[in-house]
Amino acid sequence: MPTEWFLALRFLREGRSQTALIITGVGVGVGVIVFLTALISGLQANLIAQTLGSQAHIVVRPPEEVARPQLDPAPAAGLTVLSRVERRPQRVRSIVRWQQELRAVSQLPGVVAVAPVVSGPAFATRGTASRAVLVRGSDLDQLEPILPVRRRLVAGHAPPVGAEALVGAQLATDLGLGVGDRVRLGLDADSGEVFTVVGVFDLGNKDVNGRWVLVPLRAAQTLHGVVGGATEIEVAVSQVFDAEAIAERVTAETGLVAESWMERNAQLLVGLRSQSSSSLMIQVFVILAVVMGIASVLIVSVVQRSREIGILRAMGTSRARVLRVFLIQGGIVGGVGAVLGSALGGALAKFFETLARNADGSPTFPVQLDAALFLRTAALAVLIGIVAAALPARRAARLDPAVAIRHD
Amino acid sequence: MTDAAPLLRLEGVIKDYGEEVVTRVLHGVDLTVTRGEFVALEGRSGSGKSTLLNILGLLDRATAGEVWLDGSRVSDLDDAGLTELRARSLGFIFQFHHLINALSAVENVMMPLAARAGRVKRDMRARALAALADVGLADRADESPRRLSGGQQQRVAIARALVADPPLILADEPTGNLDSTTADEVFALLRRATRDKGVAVLMVTHDMDLARRCDRVVELLDGRIVDH
Numbered sequence: 001m002p003t004e005w006f007l008a009l010r011f012l013r014e015g016r017s018q019t020a021l022i023i024t025g026v027g028v029g030v031g032v033i034v035f036l037t038a039l040i041s042g043l044q045a046n047l048i049a050q051t052l053g054s055q056a057h058i059v060v061r062p063p064e065e066v067a068r069p070q071l072d073p074a075p076a077a078g079l080t081v082l083s084r085v086e087r088r089p090q091r092v093r094s095i096v097r098w099q100q101e102l103r104a105v106s107q108l109p110g111v112v113a114v115a116p117v118v119s120g121p122a123f124a125t126r127g128t129a130s131r132a133v134l135v136r137g138s139d140l141d142q143l144e145p146i147l148p149v150r151r152r153l154v155a156g157h158a159p160p161v162g163a164e165a166l167v168g169a170q171l172a173t174d175l176g177l178g179v180g181d182r183v184r185l186g187l188d189a190d191s192g193e194v195f196t197v198v199g200v201f202d203l204g205n206k207d208v209n210g211r212w213v214l215v216p217l218r219a220a221q222t223l224h225g226v227v228g229g230a231t232e233i234e235v236a237v238s239q240v241f242d243a244e245a246i247a248e249r250v251t252a253e254t255g256l257v258a259e260s261w262m263e264r265n266a267q268l269l270v271g272l273r274s275q276s277s278s279s280l281m282i283q284v285f286v287i288l289a290v291v292m293g294i295a296s297v298l299i300v301s302v303v304q305r306s307r308e309i310g311i312l313r314a315m316g317t318s319r320a321r322v323l324r325v326f327l328i329q330g331g332i333v334g335g336v337g338a339v340l341g342s343a344l345g346g347a348l349a350k351f352f353e354t355l356a357r358n359a360d361g362s363p364t365f366p367v368q369l370d371a372a373l374f375l376r377t378a379a380l381a382v383l384i385g386i387v388a389a390a391l392p393a394r395r396a397a398r399l400d401p402a403v404a405i406r407h408d
Numbered sequence: 409m410t411d412a413a414p415l416l417r418l419e420g421v422i423k424d425y426g427e428e429v430v431t432r433v434l435h436g437v438d439l440t441v442t443r444g445e446f447v448a449l450e451g452r453s454g455s456g457k458s459t460l461l462n463i464l465g466l467l468d469r470a471t472a473g474e475v476w477l478d479g480s481r482v483s484d485l486d487d488a489g490l491t492e493l494r495a496r497s498l499g500f501i502f503q504f505h506h507l508i509n510a511l512s513a514v515e516n517v518m519m520p521l522a523a524r525a526g527r528v529k530r531d532m533r534a535r536a537l538a539a540l541a542d543v544g545l546a547d548r549a550d551e552s553p554r555r556l557s558g559g560q561q562q563r564v565a566i567a568r569a570l571v572a573d574p575p576l577i578l579a580d581e582p583t584g585n586l587d588s589t590t591a592d593e594v595f596a597l598l599r600r601a602t603r604d605k606g607v608a609v610l611m612v613t614h615d616m617d618l619a620r621r622c623d624r625v626v627e628l629l630d631g632r633i634v635d636h
Contacts, residue, residue, distance in 0.1 A: 003522040007510075014510035308508045314467060315568075316495020316523040318488060402467035405506065 004321050007312070008328035015301060022297045023337045029290035030341020030381050031348065033283050034373065038349040040279045041368040044272050048240060051265055054203035056146045056234035057243040060105060060250055060258045062095045064088075092120035094229025101254050102233050108253070110237045110246050113145035116230030118220035123189040124167075124213055126175045126182070130189045133171065135213045137220020138234075146236040149201050149214060155179050156199030160216055165195040169202040170210035185213060185223060193223065287384055290337075294330055294388035302326065302396045309396050310404025319397040326393030327386050334385020338378040346374070414476070415575050415608050416441040416464065421473035423459050423631075433459045435631040436473065443575060444606040446599060448619035451628035457612050458580075460628060464610065465498060465578050466490045478575055495524040499569030499607075501598075503581040506565065507553035513564045514540060514549035520572040539567040543597055559590035566597050570607065577601070579611040583618060595621065 012019045067088045075081050095101055098116055106114040118137040123130050140159035144150055149166065150158050156179040160166055165185070167177055177183055177197050186192015195215060202209055221227050235250075235258075237243050243260035250258035262269055302309070309322055349367040356364035416439070423434040433456045441447055451457045462468035463475060466482060475482040478497040485493060499520065507516045517536035522528045540546050543563040545556075553561055562582060569577050579598065583591035595618050601607045602623075611622065619625045627634050 001528045003526055003528055006522065006528040010508075010510040010515070307506060308510070311500075311502075311506050311508065312519065312523065313491070314465060314494065314498075314500050315520045316491055316498075318491045321523075321526070400467075402462040402465075405467075405502065 003317070004324040004328055007325045008332060011301065011305065011325070012329055012332060018297055018301065019333070022294055022333050023340065025293045026290055026333055026337025026381060026385070027340035027344060029286045029293075030338050030377055031344035032286050032341075033380075034342055034345025034369075034377055035348045035352070036279055036282060037373055037377070038345065038367040038369045039352065039365060040275060041373070042349075042353075042366040044275065045368050046366045047268065047272065050204050051268060052240065052261060053152070054147070054205040054208040055261055055264065057237045057240060058235035058247045058250065058258055058260050060095070060101070060233040060235065060254070060256050061231065062093060063255070063257055065091070065093075092118075092224045092226060092231055094118075094226040094231055095233065095256060098230040098233065101256060102230070104254060105233055105235060105250055108246060108249060110239065110242050111235055112238050113142075113236040115139065115142040115146055115234050116217065117143070117232040117234050118217060118224055118226055118229065119231055120220075120224040122185050122187055122213075122223060123192070124171065124175060125184045125186070125189055125192070126177060129175050131171060131174055132211070133185070133213050134211045135185055135215060135220055135223055137215050137217040137223075139217055140214070143234065146234050147203070149203070152201045152203050153199050154202045156197070158199050158201075160195075160198050160214065162216065163193065163195050163219065164198045164216070165219075166199040166201055166214040167197055168209035168212045169200055170206060171213065172197070172200045174210065183213075185215070187223070193219075195219070287380075290381075291384055291388040294333055294385055295391055298326060298330060298389050298392035299395065301329075302392045302399075305396075306399055306404045309399050310401040313399070313401035314405060322399075323393045323397035326396050327389050330385035330387075330389025330393070331382050332385070334381040334383070334388075335378065337385070338381035341381065342374045342377060345377075414440050415443045415445075415478060416610070417474075417476040418464075419474045421460075421463060421470045421475060423456070423463065423468070424471045433631050434463075434470070437628075437631070437633055439626065439633060441576065441608050441610055443608055444602050445624065446602045446609045446622045447611070448622040448625045449610055449612045449628060450614065450616070450619055450625060455628045456631040457628055459631075461578060461580055461612060465500060466494050495520065495572075497574050497576060499572065499574040499577040501562070501565050501569045501577060501579040501582045503584045507561055507568075509553055512550045512552060513545065513556065516553065516564055517568045517571050520568060520574075524572060536567070536571055539571040540564070542570070543567045559586055559593065562586060562590070562594055563597065566594065566601075570601055570605070573605065573607075575606075575608060577607055577609045579609060581612050581614065583613065583615060591615065591618065 065088045067085050102114055102116055105111060115138055119134060122133055122135040124133040140149055154169055158166060165183065175183065179197055179199065181197050182194050183197060184192045184194050221229060237246050244262045247258040247260040250256065312322060346369055349369055352365055353363045353367045358364055418437050418439040421434055421437040422432065424430045424432050437460060449457060463470050477493060480493055514533060514536045517539050518528065518532045521532045521535060537546060537549055540549050543566055545560060545563055548556060548560060553564065556564065583594050586594060598609050602609055613619050
């Protein structure tokens with residue numbers, strides 16, 4: 001065993017109560033960091049999962065139609081043209097050459113799934129009840145990696161074929177629909193085609209559950225008058241936080257409008273970032289407290305051991321080795337504290353998770369504990385220990401052995 | 409049991425302290441110690457003994473003059489070189505034994521070997537136990553220094569000084585804190601080391617009786633060697 005490790009372990013063993021106290025301090029600090037990170041990460045992951053449960057990571061649409069005035073843009077000198085160009089109302093229309101665009105988008109790095117969708121407003125009528133809805137047509141097998149509708153079915157089956165439809169749970173309640181019932185879908189409340197409800201879904205979003213009707217792609221193409229077309233390309237990416245950058249790339253390469261979930265949920269992201277920042281601040285203060293704790297205990301240890309350090313130096317122990325004796329002590333304290341703190345924080349987080357449950361049995365405060373969190377925190381704690389020990393270690397290494405030996 | 413090979417040689421060693429007001433503590437000390445020689449260094453308090461011992465122990469540098477130890481000229485060495493020379497050539501015994509309380513008796517004795525090798529190895533324990541056996545403490549090897557008597561602690565310190573077979577032992581009043589019987593035992597151990605191992609011992613002492621039993625007595629008075 002290297003001499004510095006031997007001495008570091010013996011010094012820590014001799015100052016048992018000091019060592020236990022400082023390891024407890026580090027353990028509590030690490031525990032707070034693990035608990036807080038697990039809780040915040042869990043809550044954020046849950047929020048993001050809920051948000052992305054009812055929307056694609058990126059939605060690609062054709063550019064907005066703009067009005068093209070027939071007037072001469074540069075009238076003759078002396079002539080003033082008074083005009084007011086109104087914005088064009090946007091209609092449901094297909095992406096031009098959507099198959100090619102779909103292929104191009106699917107080949108971008110980070111993209112894991114793409115699906116063509118026809119989506120547009122319509123009315124759903126049952127008897128005298130009518131609701132404004134969004135009729136979305138797609139191949140559910142293709143859409144599943146993007147929107148897991150199949151897993152969110154609360155009744156019936158999927159996919160719908162021919163004149164079959166899936167409706168949101170809230171819409172089913174509003175129109176009194178159940179599996180096997182018929183509903184008329186049309187561009188106005190008095191016309192349209194009759195569909196049979198074969199399933200009811202709950203995507204975890206009240207607005208979506210109250211408005212969405214999912215039909216086969218061909219049925220939606222016919223309903224919205226875009227036969228053979230696709231009004232949107234929906235995209236899933238491997239890293240959800242890369243969606244914004246990938247959307248920008250889609251726009252750059254295809255000229256289409258690509259909107260990421262981050263753009264659509266900017267307020268949510270601001271909230272998540274604020275939460276992360278406050279969590280980070282708490283962690284920074286915890287780390288500072290731990291650093292000061294370790295440093296102060298080791299400084300006291302250096303003062304107490306001045307004479308012994310002098311003797312070691314007199315016996316031929318180099319300054320660098322004395323320095324390492326104290327750095328190693330800091331590292332050991334950090335490492336052992338990390339193990340204790342990880343166990344403490346992990347147990348606390350798991351306990352916290354069991355305190356409150358949602359109606360469906362899922363935890364109200366989900367926590368995210370994984371090996372990466374423990375490894376990261378352990379590495380951080382060891383680093384903190386070594387950094388905190390740097391000042392005392394430097395002081396020990398600089399001791400004049402002649403003076404230190406006479407220190408009593 | 410001495411041979412003529414000079415182990416330690418000081419020539420005109422001067423030591424000053426202070427920058428604005430300079431105090432000269434050593435005024436050109438010349439001293440030679442040969443292998444296997446047992447030299448007593450005596451002098452009143454303030455005569456410069458500690459300063460001289462620090463310079464001999466390579467814990468401090470002379471302001472002027474030259475020190476040769478075990479074939480090396482000290483002024484040629486940097487801090488790392490001095491550390492290495494200390495590990496190789498010197499053993500220390502202090503008045504208050506200065507054992508490391510975090511280590512057991514045998515671990516204390518192992519430390520000079522570990523300091524030299526940079527590692528604690530299994531065979532070091534065997535060597536340390538043999539050194540402890542030489543001073544009659546093999547049965548107390550795993551005790552904490554706190555549980556040993558003053559005499560036993562000083563014997564552990566002697567074992568520690570001898571274990572790495574350094575050619576020179578610097579002993580700073582090693583019997584100053586012991587009763588006369590224990591002091592005699594400690595002296596006998598050092599004398600045996602000079603005889604059996606050819607180790608040179610330079611012992612600071614106020615005990616004139618012990619000093620007279622050494623091979624040579626050197627007196628330091630006001631920073632000068634006055635009597636060889």
